[in-house]
Amino acid sequence: MTLSPANPAVLRVSGLRVTYGPTVAVDGIDLAVAEGEIFGLLGPNGAGKTSALSAIEGLIVPREGNITVAGTDVHADAMRAKAQMGVQLQSTSFHSELTILEIVRLFAGLYGVALTPSELHKRLVEISLDDGASKRFRQLSGGQQQRLSLLIATIHRPPLVLLDEPTAGLDPQARRQLWDRIQSLRAEGHSILLTTHSMEEAQAVCDRVAIMDHGRILTIDTPAGLIEAHKDDPRVRAVARGAITLEDVFIGLTGRQVRD
Numbered sequence: 734m735t736l737s738p739a740n741p742a743v744l745r746v747s748g749l750r751v752t753y754g755p756t757v758a759v760d761g762i763d764l765a766v767a768e769g770e771i772f773g774l775l776g777p778n779g780a781g782k783t784s785a786l787s788a789i790e791g792l793i794v795p796r797e798g799n800i801t802v803a804g805t806d807v808h809a810d811a812m813r814a815k816a817q818m819g820v821q822l823q824s825t826s827f828h829s830e831l832t833i834l835e836i837v838r839l840f841a842g843l844y845g846v847a848l849t850p851s852e853l854h855k856r857l858v859e860i861s862l863d864d865g866a867s868k869r870f871r872q873l874s875g876g877q878q879q880r881l882s883l884l885i886a887t888i889h890r891p892p893l894v895l896l897d898e899p900t901a902g903l904d905p906q907a908r909r910q911l912w913d914r915i916q917s918l919r920a921e922g923h924s925i926l927l928t929t930h931s932m933e934e935a936q937a938v939c940d941r942v943a944i945m946d947h948g949r950i951l952t953i954d955t956p957a958g959l960i961e962a963h964k965d966d967p968r969v970r971a972v973a974r975g976a977i978t979l980e981d982v983f984i985g986l987t988g989r990q991v992r993d
């Protein structure tokens with residue numbers, strides 16, 4: 734799962750800076766996501782996670798930095814780079830009156846993906862929506878909506894999948910179901926970059942995580958590696974309530990102060 738010449742990065746970000754007027758949202762970050770890796774971007778509210786994803790997705794133009802997806806420079810060849818990505822935004826909505834089947838057919842058409850009826854059925858089974866395919870979007874639970882939006886984001890089987898807080902607001906059952914699907918995507922060879930506020934989620938599904946704050950990456954490693962590396966940091970020890978957890982490392986490095 735680690736980066737090596739035999740397993741090159743599907744996503745490579747270097748020196749990324751994103752600003753909104755005087756606000757510096759991303760202040761020079763470097764990261765790489767390997768083929769078949771689930772990489773988690775953690776950070777308090779306002780840390781710059783969505784801004785970093787938006788720059789990778791080509792939705793905003795960064796002030797500085799280089800981004801390549803599957804070897805293609807996002808800035809120099811935006812169309813080609815975008816074809817290599819699947820994107821789930823922090824909140825996704827579809828037309829409320831369309832059924833699941835209609836939505837999947839619509840986006841398959843837009844992406845130029847030809848799906849036979851049996852392939853379509855297989856895609857719905859993958860996200861456990863085959864039973865409710867005739868349900869309208871407005872009738873879906875939060876978990877079903879998130880799974881549908883993940884199906885749409887990956888309908889063209891992109892090498893890189895970008896998910897902004899994919900499990901926010903879901904109950905434990907729906908969250909587990911989405912974790913399973915995200916791990917299946919990895920097993921199918923996709924690389925995944927996701928953001929989350931759940932340390933449990935980061936530990937459960939991410940191969941590596943970066944902790945970000947004030948637009949900078951503070952540390953990157955496996956969840957276990959982060960605990961090992963920071964367990965003796967006095968800031969981490971000061972917030973621990975027992976054996977050191979990933980959350981202790983997170984709070985220790987980013988501080989206890991609540992962000993607005």
Ligand SMILES: Nc1ncnc2c1ncn2[C@@H]1O[C@H](COP(=O)(O)OP(=O)(O)OP(=O)(O)O)[C@@H](O)[C@H]1O
Nearest residue numbers: 753756757758776777778779780781782783784785
């Ligand atoms: N469109 C915008 N215009 C101006 N400032 C923005 C805009 N989007 C984000 N910001 C600011 O940029 C900084 C980073 O915001 P961003 O949304 O990237 O953080 P985040 O880590 O995704 O936070 P959250 O966990 O709340 O989703 C914040 O200070 C935010 O207020």
Ligand SMILES: [Mg+2]
Nearest residue numbers: 782783784823
């Ligand atoms: Mg965000």
